[in-house]
Amino acid sequence: MKRVLMIGMLTSLLSGCYESEVPCDVSDKLLCVYAENGITKSQIELAAIYYEGDYSKPDYNKAFYWGEKAALSGDVDAQTMIGEMYYRGKGVEQDYSKAFHWFTEADKQGDDFAKEMLGVMYYDGRGVDENETLAYEYFKKACAAGRPFSCSRYNNSKEINLK
Structure with missing residues (x-):
């Protein structure tokens, strides 16, 4: 019975990811679902995928979207990534003050x-x-x-x- 409920919940979650407004078009839809539902590790993994262009060319806007979510949750790798994105102006307008803020947060960790x-x-x-x-x-x-x-x-x- 538990297995049937889990499969039903997973199917429901996956279908939500396909219809979502959230920018997630990687082949691993379960990763999208986890990220969309606030799982920080999944958010930073998606940010890295988009930043590096693992599935296609880099998409810095989507990398920033997911990285910022993880950074706001306190993920040190995401804070560093967002700091670098602000510093270099990738996926976001270059802003040294915001870069400094995120590097400072990452330094604290x-x-x-x-x-x-x-x-x-x-x-x-x-x-x-x-x-x-x-x-x-x-x-x-x-x-x-x-x-x-x-x-x-x-x-x-x-x-x-x-x-």
Whole structure:
């Protein structure tokens, strides 16, 4: 009896996905259903599929749609992805202040790429006031986590006495 109910519920959910207004046209319709029903892991998986173009060419608008949902739920990978999308203007209008916000949220959860990007943003003055001291602090943290670009930037700062 449970099996019949589960099959009925799954069929109902899948048919809803086909008729949905939600942008989901990947071949894995169950993934669409889970994402549509608020399962964060499915949302970030769809965002990555659309960002990378796993099934066809990349679709940054759909990647942003699903990534933002997961980011708002606190998913660190999604927060980093949305930060990068705002930083680069992919799927959304370029906005350094919003990129900074999302990188900061991801940094709070320990994301090493977010640390590196915060260093870049402070160094270049994008979305925040230029601040080499803070930039190098972020580069130092990201370098300690093994990010080669940050190590290069941090080691360069020591040579010019900016520690």
